[in-house]
Amino acid sequence: MISQDDPLCRQIDQPHGDWQPLYGGVLRRCGRCGLVATHQIPEFDYDGDYFVGGESGGYDFDSPFSRAYDEARFNAELGQLENEGLTASVLDIGCATGVFLHYAQQRGWEIAGVEVAKYARERVSEELGVPIAGSLAELPEGQTYELVTLHHVLEHIHGPLAFLRDEVAPRVGRRLLIEVPNFASLPAKVHGPRWKDLRPEQHVYHYTPDSLSRMVESAGLKVRKVASLSEPLWSLRTAADTLRLLPNLVGASREEETPFEPGSTVGVQDVSDFQPPRGLRKVAADLAGVAMWPIVRTLEYRCHAQRLVVEAEPG
Numbered sequence: 001m002i003s004q005d006d007p008l009c010r011q012i013d014q015p016h017g018d019w020q021p022l023y024g025g026v027l028r029r030c031g032r033c034g035l036v037a038t039h040q041i042p043e044f045d046y047d048g049d050y051f052v053g054g055e056s057g058g059y060d061f062d063s064p065f066s067r068a069y070d071e072a073r074f075n076a077e078l079g080q081l082e083n084e085g086l087t088a089s090v091l092d093i094g095c096a097t098g099v100f101l102h103y104a105q106q107r108g109w110e111i112a113g114v115e116v117a118k119y120a121r122e123r124v125s126e127e128l129g130v131p132i133a134g135s136l137a138e139l140p141e142g143q144t145y146e147l148v149t150l151h152h153v154l155e156h157i158h159g160p161l162a163f164l165r166d167e168v169a170p171r172v173g174r175r176l177l178i179e180v181p182n183f184a185s186l187p188a189k190v191h192g193p194r195w196k197d198l199r200p201e202q203h204v205y206h207y208t209p210d211s212l213s214r215m216v217e218s219a220g221l222k223v224r225k226v227a228s229l230s231e232p233l234w235s236l237r238t239a240a241d242t243l244r245l246l247p248n249l250v251g252a253s254r255e256e257e258t259p260f261e262p263g264s265t266v267g268v269q270d271v272s273d274f275q276p277p278r279g280l281r282k283v284a285a286d287l288a289g290v291a292m293w294p295i296v297r298t299l300e301y302r303c304h305a306q307r308l309v310v311e312a313e314p315g
């Protein structure tokens, strides 16, 4: 069972309650603050094979698809932050196999990382030549970082408010950036319990722009930007998938009574044979991206895109 006295309700002096079951009871929503939680969390072992990838069944950070995806999203993010005058030091919490830190280092940032999984931690230390801490408490006392990032980490944390308030906020020099799957996204609404980023076997909370912003503010930080972002890699298939979802914008309702069934996710592409597009395929993907641009920007603007990003400053 998850801790019930951590997140939002405690800030307004009442416990979570009036729970409404979602997806046959796999999730539930607090009737008081609106936060959505997984009802029962299996203990997930991030220190096992999770980061080893390939045959182990963990997330394959080294596949050609992951590499192209991460290169696109991380360089776009770093470029934007640099345009806003942030260039000095970055702490990536939950740095996994260090892909974000790799690009930050290439671009001249001074990097630091935290990672609970020993395999990933040791690999990043060796590849990037910097020590990676096993927890925030291991970082030098009082040390702050100009930029602190959490990429798809917070949804795995059991006590997210206390974590943000007591461990993360004191490390934020100028900017905190949090990215999580967007529970208010169009794919989440349309696919309901079959949404590919639901992952209730790992994800403790399922954030919306509203609940994540309120949690960040409750942690004593000042929200400066709430955005949703589309997937960074474009193909004709991505364009077709997006077009197929659009009619659901009108009258979209989550299949709240539909039970979750493990393995029944939709929208998961087989990327095992992914190659970065070249030649005609690249031209076609680029053209699809240009043609879809107004639609994608509208979805992002309305916070309907897949990735939710909240940026904050020290309070």
Ligand SMILES: [Zn+2]
Pocket (backbone or CB within 6 Å): 008, 009, 015, 016, 017, 030, 031, 032, 033, 034, 035
């Ligand atoms: Zn609540």
